[in-house]
Amino acid sequence: MVEILRGNLAQLSLLDILKMLSSGKRSGRLDIHQGAKSGEIYLQYGTLIHAVSGTHLGENVVYTLLGWLEGDFSFTPDIEASEQSINVSTEQIMLEAARQADQWGDIKEVLSSTDAVFNISASGSANTVSLKPIEWQILAQINGQRSVIEIAELLQLPEFEVAKIIYSLTTAGLLHKVTDTQNAFREIVDESFFDQLMVIFIEVIGPIGPIIVEDEIKLLGEDRAAFPQNKAAELVERVSLEISDSAKRAQFQKQMVAVLRG
Amino acid sequence: MKKGLLEINELPGVWGSILCSNQSELIESSPPKGFDKSTQEDICRHSTELLSSAEKSVAGLREVVIHYSERKLFVLDFEQIVLLVFCTPSVDISLLRMTINIITTRWKSDKKIQKRMNAISVRRR
Numbered sequence: 001m002v003e004i005l006r007g008n009l010a011q012l013s014l015l016d017i018l019k020m021l022s023s024g025k026r027s028g029r030l031d032i033h034q035g036a037k038s039g040e041i042y043l044q045y046g047t048l049i050h051a052v053s054g055t056h057l058g059e060n061v062v063y064t065l066l067g068w069l070e071g072d073f074s075f076t077p078d079i080e081a082s083e084q085s086i087n088v089s090t091e092q093i094m095l096e097a098a099r100q101a102d103q104w105g106d107i108k109e110v111l112s113s114t115d116a117v118f119n120i121s122a123s124g125s126a127n128t129v130s131l132k133p134i135e136w137q138i139l140a141q142i143n144g145q146r147s148v149i150e151i152a153e154l155l156q157l158p159e160f161e162v163a164k165i166i167y168s169l170t171t172a173g174l175l176h177k178v179t180d181t182q183n184a185f186r187e188i189v190d191e192s193f194f195d196q197l198m199v200i201f202i203e204v205i206g207p208i209g210p211i212i213v214e215d216e217i218k219l220l221g222e223d224r225a226a227f228p229q230n231k232a233a234e235l236v237e238r239v240s241l242e243i244s245d246s247a248k249r250a251q252f253q254k255q256m257v258a259v260l261r262g
Numbered sequence: 263m264k265k266g267l268l269e270i271n272e273l274p275g276v277w278g279s280i281l282c283s284n285q286s287e288l289i290e291s292s293p294p295k296g297f298d299k300s301t302q303e304d305i306c307r308h309s310t311e312l313l314s315s316a317e318k319s320v321a322g323l324r325e326v327v328i329h330y331s332e333r334k335l336f337v338l339d340f341e342q343i344v345l346l347v348f349c350t351p352s353v354d355i356s357l358l359r360m361t362i363n364i365i366t367t368r369w370k371s372d373k374k375i376q377k378r379m380n381a382i383s384v385r386r387r
Contacts, residue, residue: 233356240360250367253360260357 005075011033014066014095014153017073022046022090034071041065042081048090051080057085059093060158060203065162066097067114100160102130107167110177111148114159117178118166119144122225125159144178144226159224176223187229194224197236204252205244212242231262263375266365267292273361275353276286277333279347282306284339284384309337310344327355340366342382355374 005017014032018041021030022128025046032039065158076217086093116161120142131139134157141151149231152162169175195214201209216238220231227235234254267279269290278294286307293302309326317323328335329351336358337345345357345366367376368373 230354233354233360237356237360247367250364254364256358257360257364 003075007073007074009068009071009073012073014068014073015094015101017075017205018048018062019094020098021075022094022199025073026077026078027202028075028077029081030073030075032065032068032071032073034068037071038063042079044081046090048086050083050085052085055154056158056204059087059088059096060088061087061160061251062093062153063097063100064159066100068164071222104160105140107163110167110170111163112177114149114163115147117144117147118142118170119177119178119226121174121176121223129172134161134168135165138162138167139174142166142175168260176226189227189229189232193232193259194227196258200255200259201239204248213239229236233257236260263290263369263378264292266369269365270347270358273353273358275369276358277348277350279348280306282310282344282346284310284342284344286310287382289311289343289378289382294363303374305346306336306344308310311348313339326358338362363378 005021009032011167017030021043025045027046028042030041032041032186039051040052041048041062048059048062051065052063053061056064059250060253103208109135120139137155138151138157141154146154148163149159149168151157151160151166155162166175170177198210205212213235214224216235217227219238220235222228222231236253240249240253240256242260243252263281268292270276270279278297280291280293280302281289283289286303288299288303290308291297291302295340297305300312312328313323318328322337326337328337334351334353335357336349336353338347343361347362349358356386369379369383378382
């Protein structure tokens with residue numbers, strides 16, 4: 001058996017490879033590897049007839065594999081599929097794949113990768129929200145610890161479908177991204193910390209206090225609803241620098257250090 | 263002043279602290295275990311020299327943090343005096359900086375401490 005095509009998805013996208021093999025009326029097996037994950041797509045005279053990845057079969061596997069932006073591929077000609085799991089036309093898959101490739105651009109701006117972890121936003125949406133059953137299923141799995149890919153595997157859904165829904169829930173303000181998996185387990189400050197900070201800060205600086213605090217939270221790249229414990233002192237220090245009177249600043253810091261130290 | 267150093271040492275991740283003049287004279291200390299007087303004086307001399315040479319390149323420089331593999335040395339310049347705090351890498355620098363500000367603000371309104379500071383300044387001239 002001779003491999004006629006081998007390369008990396010970073011240089012040639014899977015969609016381009018499939019277009020090439022399909023237009024060339026090729027038969028054989030396309031193997032794709034990304035770390036520990038892998039998938040196979042079988043073609044017969046340029047028609048996609050079977051795709052498998054782990055326990056998943058069919059056209060949804062093709063859509064999932066199209067979402068892999070990195071990984072190795074190799075095409076081995078003349079290997080026949082053991083079964084037929086794709087029951088839609090190759091043209092239809094290509095059209096859907098092209099549409100998904102466009103959407104991936106927007107989705108990736110929010111998700112960065114399917115290893116991203118999300119949590120439910122405490123502030124929620126300003127408007128009434130109605131969810132489809134699949135959206136509810138996905139929302140129910142969001143816990144600040146599971147990644148997009150883990151939720152897809154848990155619900156036996158294509159990665160693209162899960163990513164698309166998480167993207168729309170995030171842009172609707174229902175979810176927020178946890179910066180990385182490690183941070184998902186970080187300690188979050190209690191809401192009473194912010195209550196005390198606001199009261200003490202308003203006493204010193206007046207009603208503009210909450211606006212300054214919110215601005216500093218944003219400048220730290222954080223969200224009040226999930227503010228990490230290890231940045232609480234930094235936030236207090238930054239906020240205190242807005243107090244021009246040095247004696248008042250020291251007094252504010254003294255009160256807040258007592259809060260921070262419990 | 264000793265009381266202030268002990269307060270700093272109570273912070274999580276703080277290992278010990280030393281106060282010296284900017285001429286490297288040891289003023290007060292609550293150092294990490296095993297740091298004898300001569301070691302402390304050596305550290306003061308090297309730290310004040312470092313601060314002094316760094317200030318020539320960076321105007322308005324007030325603090326320097328030296329990162330060792332298992333420790334951090336936080337050096338703060340208060341014009342007449344220099345405070346050295348020995349920390350573990352996990353120390354919360356913001357919490358440390360605020361605590362130091364609280365203590366040094368208190369020192370500024372303490373007449374006894376001010377008298378001692380003035381004596382250090384007079385010796386420098």
